[in-house]
Amino acid sequence: GIQDSWSDVQKVLYLHDYLAEYCSYDLTLENMDAYTAVVTGSTICQGYAMAMCVLCRQLGIPCYTMTSDELNHMWNVVQIDGKWYQLDVTFDDSAPDMLGHATHDYVLQSDAAMYADEHHHADDWNYFSEGKEIVCDSDLYADAFWVGAGDTLEWLDDGSYVYAVSVDPDTVRYGSDVKATICRRMPDGTVRELKTVQDTWESTTGYVYPYSYVSTQVYNDLIYYHTPDSIYAMPLNGGDTELVYSLSSEEKAKGSIFGMVIDDNGLLTYQVMPTAYYMDDTYQMDMYFGTLQLPEQTDPVTETTTTTAVTTTTTTIPTTTTAKPTTTTLPTTTAAKPTTTTLPTTTAAKPTTTTLPTTTAAKPTTTTVSTTTTAIPTTTTALLTTTATETTVTTTEAVPLAVTRPGDVNLDGEVDVIDVVLLARYVAEDPDAVIDGQGKVNADLNGSGSPDMDDAGMILRIIAKL
Structure with missing residues (x-):
């Protein structure tokens, strides 16, 4: 969880990744507030923005929502060290929802950068800022280390982060160009490139994606990551990689691994999908989820004829899963902007x-x-006692x-x-x-x-x- 010693930037990054990981876009367009975002994990842009606003304020970080009628969309502005920045969790969340994935294209951006973006280019930005003038004119974080990270940042106790950065799809000409680099950003600001994963993700129809969907998770002092058909583990400082699990032939027929997460008890859940995008306007897709129970040990995970590193329990989640629309369609399907009365303006006091x-x-x-106690006299001459x-x-x-x-x-x-x-x-x-x-x-x-x-x-x- 969030530490008191963290800077406001670290806290905002954590909240951004938490909401992107926990929430998915609600296709029914019925869930649209902070409560549904945090409690049910299903909401629309309004819920993402309101939840970010409430959580930031509880941490003492100034935060407001902003809207555009032209875009039919809501997102946030946050204040860091006296400067305002724009922030949009909705468009940084994957669509369809992929376990462990979140881009960071819209974290602490300037007005100029957001105005130049196709998803935010509009002339009717409206700030719900209690009358305060909001100007986001700082580009301090335009080239921050998280820019380009395609999965949620894994926070380590020493203040470092583990994450994966995909190659820019615009630079890919051949399948061999598709790769991702697993990085560890150290507390002193240096970035160590631990491993380069070169592999391609294909849809079940044969389309090769120009993007690497590698995601990382840290558990028990090991970095876990996945390729299209396998899961691996390696030490926190890189080095030898050990195979943890490979998809069965039946699982491969369902698609490729597009995401994974590990809970506090070492239960690894991996997500198999036939394609990275929705193929039609129904926004439906057959998804498959499998689970692995990781061992409670710090030695590298291995699989040999004498040692079983993981116990595989494969479970099929309902075959038809509805996920949120792609980012190109979100603005047009989002409910109308809310009124400020639905946003709490005070923060509950810490007990x-x-x-x-x-x-x-x-x-x-x-x-x-x-x-x-008065005795009843027996005669008129008796003394009262x-x-x-x-x-x-x-x-x-x-x-x-x-x-x-x-x-x-x-x-x-x-x-x-x-x-x-x-x-x-x-x-x-x-x-x-x-x-x-x-x-x-x-x-x-x-x-x-x-x-x-x-x-x-x-x-x-x-x-x-x-």
Whole structure:
């Protein structure tokens, strides 16, 4: 996740790649806000832009949305070190959605660069900037190291990044020209070229693409990458490459590997597609996903007759998968621009320990009460006797509930989207959304005293590891 020590540039890069990796374009055009982007992972340009705006603001980075009626599109402007830059996650996301892929053509760009681009060339840019004048006149990052990276940046603990850069398709004349370079950008700014992968991706109809679809993932101190039909691993500093897995003949008949991701538990998912683009206006494609469980070891992954490096469990996801339209069609299918009322303008406060209820019970208090008892006289001459008795009354204050797990609203021991949905329904006064006392304490992350939608946003950050 994002580290406090990171610069604003690093944080914006991380959010850009996170949204591009997690979200896919919603062909139904029904999901169009930050909630659907972060929770469901399916949205349109409006949702991408709003999610980026909300997440940046929560990190203290000024960010607004901008639109064009002419383009029917929404994207962002962000401020870095006092300068404004344009940013468009939608057009940097792959279409159809490819695991582990994200281009970086529209990260921290100037007005001039975006105006010259076919997807952003319009004369009616409109900034939702609360009346502030926005001018993006800096080209500081025009030649940044991420320009040309075709997959998501892999962040290492030492501050370096691993990524793959494809050859410029405009320079390709023959199949042998198609290649990608796996790079590692070091903390001192130097870039090490670790390996050049020369291979071609072909559609099942025989078309050869002039672009290399190599993507990288880092797990257990190894860099994993794929070619059209195989997956390999190599050390973080390059060197000998080991074969991890090759597609079976049945899988090859379905197409080539166009992407892969590895989760925190070492489960590698690879994506096989017959073509890199949608072939018609139905925007449908048969996709196949397989999985490999990687070993928990730091030695190079190998396959021999005596050692099994990976266990292959192949699973076919539904054969017809709907993915987002290609970038050439996105602007024309995006819903109309939103109003600023749908964008949160405040950032939820970070919870502090001072707002959490304590677990120390108050000491019991003792009160002395005098009770007067009057005896009934037996005769009119009898003396009245008064007896004083002492009664001790003990009162104990209720012990406040303590947080058992921040964000665990439904008390199932996990913090996930189910907690966010339950909290959102509760705040909306859904009579069927019941949260008990402990759940309310776990939900109140901003310390306001009662669960609210700011808490829902903070739980989303926990889920996203921000």
